[in-house]
Amino acid sequence: xxxxxxxxxxxxxxxxxxxxxxxxxxxxxxxxxxxxxxxxxxxxxxxxxxxxxxxxxxxxxxxxxxxxxxxxxxxxxxxxxxxxxxxxxxxxxxxxxxxxxxxxxxxxxxxxxxxxxxxxxxxxxxxxxxxxxxxxxxxxxxxxxxxxxxxxxxxxxxxxxxxxxxxxxxxxxxxxxxxxxxxxxxxxxxxxxxxxxxxxxxxxxxxxxxxxxxxxxxxxxxxxxxxxxxxxxxxxxxxxxxxxxxxxxxxxxxxxxxxxxxxxxxxxxxxxxxxxxxxxxxxxxxxxxxxxxxxxxxxxxxxxxxxxxxxxxxxxxxxxxxxxxxxxxxxxxxxxxxxxxxxxxxxxxxxxxxxxxxxxxxxxxxxxxxxxxxxxxxxxxxxxxxxxxxxxxxxxxxxxxxxxxxxxxxxxx
Ligand code: CTP
Numbered sequence: 001x002x003x004x005x006x007x008x009x010x011x012x013x014x015x016x017x018x019x020x021x022x023x024x025x026x027x028x029x030x031x032x033x034x035x036x037x038x039x040x041x042x043x044x045x046x047x048x049x050x051x052x053x054x055x056x057x058x059x060x061x062x063x064x065x066x067x068x069x070x071x072x073x074x075x076x077x078x079x080x081x082x083x084x085x086x087x088x089x090x091x092x093x094x095x096x097x098x099x100x101x102x103x104x105x106x107x108x109x110x111x112x113x114x115x116x117x118x119x120x121x122x123x124x125x126x127x128x129x130x131x132x133x134x135x136x137x138x139x140x141x142x143x144x145x146x147x148x149x150x151x152x153x154x155x156x157x158x159x160x161x162x163x164x165x166x167x168x169x170x171x172x173x174x175x176x177x178x179x180x181x182x183x184x185x186x187x188x189x190x191x192x193x194x195x196x197x198x199x200x201x202x203x204x205x206x207x208x209x210x211x212x213x214x215x216x217x218x219x220x221x222x223x224x225x226x227x228x229x230x231x232x233x234x235x236x237x238x239x240x241x242x243x244x245x246x247x248x249x250x251x252x253x254x255x256x257x258x259x260x261x262x263x264x265x266x267x268x269x270x271x272x273x274x275x276x277x278x279x280x281x282x283x284x285x286x287x288x289x290x291x292x293x294x295x296x297x298x299x300x301x302x303x304x305x306x307x308x309x310x311x312x313x314x315x316x317x318x319x320x321x322x323x324x325x326x327x328x329x330x331x332x333x334x335x336x337x338x339x340x341x342x343x344x345x346x347x348x349x350x351x352x353x354x355x356x357x358x359x360x361x362x363x364x365x366x367x368x369x370x371x372x373x374x375x376x377x378x379x380x381x382x383x384x385x386x387x388x389x390x391x392x393x394x395x396x397x398x399x400x401x402x403x404x405x406x407x408x409x410x411x412x413x
Contacts, residue, residue, distance in 0.1 A: 007082050008037075010077050038050075041063070085117075124159075186228070190269045192216050199252055203287050208277065260307060
């Protein structure tokens with residue numbers, strides 16, 4: 001029995017040179033037992049003949065909004081679908097979906113869909129980086145569409161950049177994630193902290209760090225999509241709050257502590273992804289310090305509260321998850337933080353160099369639990385990583401509720 005046995009997938013194929021890769025994707029899905037109906041745009045048919053998809057899916061290929069055989073194809077297809085996968089998705093299809101346009105069968109199917117949607121974009125790097133595509137991608141992600149990031153590499157234009165269709169492995173992982181995790185977090189109340197904190201030095205200057213907040217926002221988004229009630233407490237970031245999440249903006253470590261403290265007794269799970277600044281200037285000037293006024297050689301600092309350690313002392317029923325930001329001795333330092341702050345789980349981030357967790361779209365994590373389990377999560381988009389983490393955290397919440405101490409063996413997950 002295949003991984004996707006009897007799963008009904010609608011595969012939308014659009015007019016990108018990478019449309020030929022959808023042929024292999026279709027073979028894999030069908031090989032894993034999925035029942036796949038293919039919808040092609042007119043442009044997609046310029047790249048691959050519909051007959052190829054028809055033979056491999058053993059079903060008719062859809063493409064015409066006004067087909068005589070099935071004038072209501074957009075509804076019949078989506079009513080029974082478990083998942084809508086658009087691979088490859090051009091900038092045109094992506095942007096049309098964000099705007100709610102429906103001028104051909106595929107865009108109408110996207111608008112009519114009530115099932116999870118996964119989009120795997122493929123386009124030229126400059127198109128992916130265009131403000132319009134960036135904005136439309138953000139709109140779709142906020143609505144809960146899993147828009148994957150294209151991969152870096154050689155592009156059809158001859159240039160090298162970000163724009164290639166994500167690998168089949170990543171697309172299949174996203175399909176599996178979307179199918180398996182529909183509403184399994186219903187009933188959970190999740191408090192997530194994200195982003196950096198900012199400590200003022202004077203009226204215009206401050207101390208901060210390079211955290212972008214992307215990991216925490218991805219976790220908040222994924223938990224809300226999976227049915228949890230989510231409160232996101234965020235330091236200053238450039239990100240829009242995810243849909244269906246209550247978002248609280250803070251600036252300093254003290255404000256973050258207060259906001260989390262206020263919601264802690266409500267929460268069943270606390271996930272501290274925030275890169276909380278550990279120090280703040282002992283004195284803050286209310287005006288802008290003039291350079292000639294600066295006589296001291298050093299800025300006098302004091303420690304900020306350790307929010308997670310303090311909440312851990314007050315915990316009653318909550319599952320506590322920390323994120324360790326490390327540049328070296330990752331596992332050893334992570335273990336120490338897990339014990340010192342009495343956490344159920346810690347996810348260790350690497351935060352220096354080009355592959356730093358800070359700011360990147362993708363990340364890799366090492367996860368440690370109280371029972372000594374170690375799990376390495378390979379580099380992947382942060383939303384997928386968030387999904388994997390939620391898969392691991394959910395059993396901990398169930399066991400905590402049942403009063404079971406032992407955490408599951410993560411290697412078997
Ligand atoms: N944390 C916190 N309050 C702080 C510092 C960190 O709540 N003042 C939380 C972070 O959100 C994270 C975990 O503690 O979940 C570990 O943070 P990290 O910065 O890796 O470690 P620190 O405890 O700050 O220790 P160190 O600076 O020595 O690495």
